Amino acid sequence: MEGRANVKNKKTGLLYVILLLIIAAAFIPLPFYITRPGEAHALNPIVHVNGGDKNDTSTLMLTTIQMGPANIYSYAWASLRDYEEILPKEDVRYEHESEDEFSVRQFHLMDTSQQNAIAVAFKEADKPYSWVYNGIYVLSVFPDMPAEGVLEAGDRITSIDGRSVTSSKQMTDYVQAKKPGSRITVTFTRDKKNYKKTIQLRAFAELGGKSGLGISLADDRTLKSDPKVTLKADEIGGPSAGLMFSLEIYDQLMEEDLAAGLKVAGTGTIASDGTVGRIGGIAQKVVAADRAGAQFFFAPDDKLPAGRTDVKTNYEEAQKAAEEIDTDMVIVPVQTFSDAVDYLQNYSASK
Known part of the structure; x- marks a missing residue:
């Protein structure tokens, strides 16, 4: 009986060791990041322009991706799923950049993007602002x-x-x-x-x-503006929502309903001169926008360096993703903020 008890104890001990190893493996970081489709967030609750028009029937949305450090399990899971991407750490963080420094940089980029978005929208609406x-x-x-x-x-x-x-x-x-x-x-x-x-x-x-x-x-x-603009997007890092922020701010500044009752998503950085810039993870953002029921998706139509045939523009990547998921959502190429405004105004006028 004693021998059987010893064997049982050894098996139990082995199971505990295996269980601990399985748990420990989840805390061992790999030199990779995993990205996957995030969500499409309506901008009306996030952006507030004092005295602005809040009665629009349209919905403008920013799109996000989820990103985090990889462990052995998330790495294996991502390798089996569509629209989950495995990125080497050096493609995400600068050399010698800590996780905290990466977060600081992302939130600074987001803040800069917001300031540029306000400036671009106010300039288009001919409203005063200063730095x-x-x-x-x-x-x-x-x-x-x-x-x-x-x-x-x-x-x-x-x-x-x-x-x-x-x-x-x-x-x-x-x-x-x-x-x-x-x-x-x-x-x-x-x-x-x-x-x-x-x-x-x-x-x-x-x-x-x-x-x-x-x-x-x-x-x-x-940026100081009149009227004042408040953006509540503390949990969203990076600069890729710049275009959509500027569209929502402009929409609230103007009396007319810019998107005429439509659900419009998109992505792209925004420079202070209104240029829309390239972003990462656009295929995943197309998936997020489609899941949210967006009818249109603005994608940066960025210019590639001469001779670069190994990469696609953001617009081309978005088009490919839209075809793969068989969505009815219309992918719209834009190079500037004015391109996006003109598209929505022309679409509204044609209805």
């Missing part, structure tokens, strides 16, 4: 560099050596003009608190021996 400079936004701090342990991604630099900085270029020029080994005092804000720290500069071979801090940065500015 307010907030400082320099730290996107990342490279390891083993002078700024490591002093600055963090998300910090806003407001002055150097007591001098206000009005652009990232001005700061870069100032730092590079200093001799390697010299010290500068950086004033910055973090979590709404002010800090002042001294950093010793180092020569960088990549800069031809000029001084540097070892950070990547961007200008941080806020």
Whole structure:
């Protein structure tokens, strides 16, 4: 009897070990990210223009993808499913960029996209707006560099050596003009608190021996408009909703119903001059828009570099995905914000 009990105990112990290994495998990260179709979000609850028209019968929607680090199970599952993509980590994150720095960069891109969207819509509607400079936004701090342990991604630099900085270029020029080994005092804000720290500069071979801090940065500015625009999209990162934000803002600024009762989805970055830019994961966004019942989908008709035959434009990728899922949704190519506005106005006029 004792022998049988020992055998049973060994089998039970082995099962526990196997179970623990199965669970542990889920927490072992792989050097990949998994993306899959997300959702199509109606923009009317997200975008609010003070005094704007909120009685439109149409629905404008931004589209998203879901993305996260891969483990062995999500990797295997994604390899078997349509419209789930496995991306090498280096295709998603910059070299030496941490997960936190990646998140900071995505939300900064989203904020910039929102500001551009407001500017483009207000310019089209001939409404007043202006820019307010907030400082320099730290996107990342490279390891083993002078700024490591002093600055963090998300910090806003407001002055150097007591001098206000009005652009990232001005700061870069100032730092590079200093001799390697010299010290500068950086004033910055973090979590709404002010800090002042001294950093010793180092020569960088990549800069031809000029001084540097070892950070990547961007200008941080806020758009002030009349009427005021509020966007509640804190959980959505990246710049790809820019086009659809600008269309919703413009729609609320104008008296006429821009989309004339239609359900319109789309994607694309928006530059301050109204140019619509290329984005990633467009096939997955086409799937998300179709699931939400969109009738039209705006896709960037980006221009590829001469001689590039190994890639398709976003519009071509979207068309291919629409054919594969056999949707009735119309894929509309756009290169500028005005292209999208003109298409909707012409469609409304033809009804």
